[in-house]
Amino acid sequence: MRNSQKIAVIGLGYVGLPLAVALARHYPTIGFDISEPRIAELHGGFDRTGEVETAQLRGSTLKLSADSDRIRGCDVYIVTVPTPVDEANEPDLRPVLAACRTVGSVMAKGAVVVFESTVYPGVTEDVCGPELERVSGLECGTDFFLGYSPERINPGDREHTVDRITKVVSGQTPEVTEQLAAIYGSLTSGGVFKAASIRVAEAAKVIENAQRDINIAFINEVTMIFRKLGISVYDVLDASATKWNFLNFKPGLVGGHCIGIDPFYLARCAMDNGHDPEIILAGRRINEGMGPWIAREVAKHLDGSARILVLGLTFKENVPDLRNSKVIDVIRELRALGHQVEVHDPYADPKEAAHEYGETLIPSLDGLGPYDCVVGAVPHAPYLAFTGESFETLLKPDGLVADVKALWRDRELPEGMRLWRL
Ligand SMILES: NC(=O)c1ccc[n+]([C@@H]2O[C@H](COP(=O)([O-])OP(=O)(O)OC[C@H]3O[C@@H](n4cnc5c(N)ncnc54)[C@H](O)[C@@H]3O)[C@@H](O)[C@H]2O)c1
Incomplete structure (x- = not known):
């Protein structure tokens, strides 16, 4: 079933691209991104995030452009640009504001502008609405309308995909909420939930991730x-x-674009409203300190300047996403303690690893070693398949296997080899 509403998706990353492809099955859809190389690679049928396959991209009616003129006069704009934090861990709303200026300059009367980027309660109505008004000269709530629909997808997760998860929707008016419920409802078999207001929908998303962060922080603290x-x-x-009611979180490094970032958005909102966010920031402190702590614990079992191989650099398993990976904290602390560290990752883009962290990735494990220590930092599938023989090849006979993520919990190590795990 196709619908005549014209939809533009602004920002074609991990969130925007799968959404745009899903929308294009039902609506005339155009994906806009400021990155020309990103548009060029998508035109060529390649998605570096690994979320959309070439056949899906090639078979889609989705239009793609880096020219904002192409999204002029759409009925619905969906903004899926990044919401990072700055050096001081303060929300950096510049990409969202830039997207508002783009949309404000091309939208017509009657447009609905929906935000999917994770923000704190109030950003859509108090920050984005005024910016859209300023640039467009239109009045918010009369000439155009706002909406918020948080994104829940999880990179690399093939089960909870955009067409299966429950989508929370909210609009500035009941009519806009219904319009969004119909649009998102046509995409997902998981149904839609109409939140009580835009602020409620914004709050719902940000606490989902802050809750995860705090739960992991608790497990990290008891680990110590x-x-x-x-x-x-x-x-x-x-x-x-x-x-029956124990929450089974695992210890580890909390990185990536969401869990380690979004609590800072909630914390800023709390402080702006006169509340000291104690648990939220304590959780962040514990999780931020986990990488150096792991390195120091591992180093207690190493002598002199050990040769160490770190396996995995991405922020989680089986994805190429290097953003805000905390493995780098382990690596840097090990080096600061005088050890020599080399890094391998089968999924990370070597150019990005060099650009983001100044790390030269080892292209292959063949012929490497023997090391004094191997650190299993990310449970990528190829590492899970390691056998006793793999360790024998990579490590010295009395080498140390540092199993940060309990990858090899059930694996028998060759005799003489030492195991470190949390
Ligand atoms: N990645 C996730 O799993 C996930 C899950 C839920 C929510 N989110 C939230 O969704 C939002 C987007 O995250 P992402 O992971 O897709 O980011 P991303 O970095 O993968 O993609 C963002 C894209 O937006 C483009 N962009 C940046 N500024 C732009 C602008 N002004 N106009 C047009 N395009 C612009 C970039 O070139 C990039 O291609 C964030 O707010 C994030 O917190 C992400």
């Missing part, structure tokens, strides 16, 4: 306590998880 007691947190979790 149990280390002092000489017991493994994984053994403790196995036991605790037998209780």
